[in-house]
């Protein structure tokens with residue numbers, strides 16, 4: 001039978017995806033607890049899912065990451081997945097604007113036994129990124145915060161990731177609105193379209209990145225390899 005292309009396949013059913021998560025993206029108990037208690041602790045349930053956590057772990061492993069930066073910590077769920085891929089002596093710096101989120105994240109990092117590998121910074125993404133440059137170059141930068149900042153975060157990442165390192169942008173489909181030129185001016189996602197497109201254009205710039213791809217997670221995860 002001819003392959004119909006990803007947009008036409010019916011394979012990605014809930015039961016099939018649940019099977020894949022069970023077999024390939026099982027969380028250790030502490031990470032599951034972090035994910036499942038996020039809402040009860042008063043934070044929005046907007047972390048990546050277990051399959052995306054596994055993907056981030058895979059990408060960190062694939063580039064042999066020792067130094068990682070994350071913009072957008074929330075409760076520390078994705079940070080813990082990536083930190084689990086770090087060797088002894090590795091460090092993940094994660095940046096969170098909301099002090100309440102940062103406090104919960106620090107507790108969760110301790111719960112996961114990762115305090116030696118994760119530093120939670122409280123502050124605005126760009127402000128903190130500028131203070132981290134001295135610790136670079138980095139092996140991987142994961143961008144998962146305010147979408148209006150993606151262009152600036154991606155530019156920072158391109159400057160501060162080593163050759164062969166990865167820059168990753170979550171929510172790259174922009175909630176289904178990435179391609180839309182017709183969003184009403186008062187639509188929530190309207191101001192996010194240009195910065196997200198700027199970030200993706202940068203990742204597709206062959207003078208800076210040797211390759212890039214959109215990984216078709218539900219939210220779209222864009223990844224590029226620094227030249």
Ligand SMILES: C[S@@+](CC[C@H](N)C(=O)[O-])C[C@H]1O[C@@H](n2cnc3c(N)ncnc32)[C@H](O)[C@@H]1O
Pocket residue numbers: 046047048071072073074075076077078079095096097098101123124125126144145146149
């Ligand atoms: C989608 S959540 C991050 C989820 C997390 N990466 C995970 O998967 O577990 C986005 C986080 O970015 C934070 N944030 C929003 N604007 C920010 C900014 N300007 N600088 C840093 N963090 C910001 C939000 O408070 C929120 O906690």
